[in-house]
Amino acid sequence: MAESPRLKRLMNAQSTIIEKVSPVIALVPDENLKKVLSESFSESQEAVSFIEQCFQTIPRQKWSNGFLAKFFNSWKASHLKMLAIYGLSCRLQRLAFSMGEPLREKLLIAAAKNAETSHEDLGLDYNGSTHAELYDEFAGSFLEDSSWQLDSYCLPEAKEFKKWIYLNMVVEEIQQGLIANMFSEIYNHAEYSIALPAFSAFIDNHYTFSAEKRKRALYYIDAHVQDETEVGHFLVVVEALGYYNQVMGIDTNYEQAKRLFKQYLTRLGHIMRALTSRMQQEQDGAYDSSNANFAGERALV
Ligand SMILES: [Fe+2]
Numbered sequence: 001m002a003e004s005p006r007l008k009r010l011m012n013a014q015s016t017i018i019e020k021v022s023p024v025i026a027l028v029p030d031e032n033l034k035k036v037l038s039e040s041f042s043e044s045q046e047a048v049s050f051i052e053q054c055f056q057t058i059p060r061q062k063w064s065n066g067f068l069a070k071f072f073n074s075w076k077a078s079h080l081k082m083l084a085i086y087g088l089s090c091r092l093q094r095l096a097f098s099m100g101e102p103l104r105e106k107l108l109i110a111a112a113k114n115a116e117t118s119h120e121d122l123g124l125d126y127n128g129s130t131h132a133e134l135y136d137e138f139a140g141s142f143l144e145d146s147s148w149q150l151d152s153y154c155l156p157e158a159k160e161f162k163k164w165i166y167l168n169m170v171v172e173e174i175q176q177g178l179i180a181n182m183f184s185e186i187y188n189h190a191e192y193s194i195a196l197p198a199f200s201a202f203i204d205n206h207y208t209f210s211a212e213k214r215k216r217a218l219y220y221i222d223a224h225v226q227d228e229t230e231v232g233h234f235l236v237v238v239e240a241l242g243y244y245n246q247v248m249g250i251d252t253n254y255e256q257a258k259r260l261f262k263q264y265l266t267r268l269g270h271i272m273r274a275l276t277s278r279m280q281q282e283q284d285g286a287y288d289s290s291n292a293n294f295a296g297e298r299a300l301v
């Protein structure tokens with residue numbers, strides 16, 4: 001399908017992931033951390049382009065309900081990690097109570113800083129309106145019912161990613177947990193920043209939403225981009241890591257951090273590549289509209 005000049009303009013104006021993360025990396029005071037963050041993004045160019053390509057493809061046409069259900073379920077699995085954040089703060093608090101002052105207080109600060117990454121998700125200053133609710137509203141703007149929440153719509157790559165993040169934050173060394181949480185925040189900042197113009201163009205080109213409905217539909221993504229919410233989250237985890245390292249008398253394991261960052265991008269790249277390939281199949285007509293699913297896939301009713 002030919003892209004409208006307006007859509008072309010919008011998509012050309014869209015920045016890249018590297019452009020979005022670079023100024024945030026520059027805010028990190030630790031030079032070694034700065035270096036491994038930059039290298040991880042630049043050495044993961046293939047994964048990064050799978051991610052960018054997915055968001056560039058979204059506005060191309062109005063997708064089937066089957067695809068949208070798969071997208072909303074799988075994308076959600078790569079976000080909304082409140083349980084893991086809570087688990088990591090619990091671990092820091094438990095460790096704090098096994099120590100005397102002044103170490104106890106520093107670890108409690110680390111736990112609190114880590115927990116700060118979930119304040120908006122929990123709706124603390126937004127009348128209890130949680131990000132899980134905003135996500136449901138986002139998906140519900142495009143799909144009539146909530147069947148997209150069925151587990152069967154989740155891509156295996158996305159399911160695996162969710163489990164991998166959880167284990168990193170609640171089972172692996174605490175330092176690794178903090179590093180995983182930190183990276184997800186900077187990544188989310190970049191991803192939501194490119195997702196916002198993509199979904200804005202998707203709505204403008206294929207839906208006739210009222211101004212209010214459009215605003216509500218985009219609110220989940222917008223809430224993460226406005227006020228640089230995710231940048232703030234990234235920086236509080238950098239601080240939490242500083243407190244933790246100080247108490248434990250250790251340095252950040254930069255090699256391990258870089259491995260995790262690159263793995264994170266590779267895993268995300270696989271999810272996004274799978275989603276893009278489903279959109280391409282649909283564009284090429286390999287789609288069976290009779291069961292609102294892709295040809296060759298089991299009908300989900
Ligand atoms: Fe959130």
Ligand SMILES: [Fe+2]
Nearest residue numbers: 117185230233
């Ligand atoms: Fe966040």
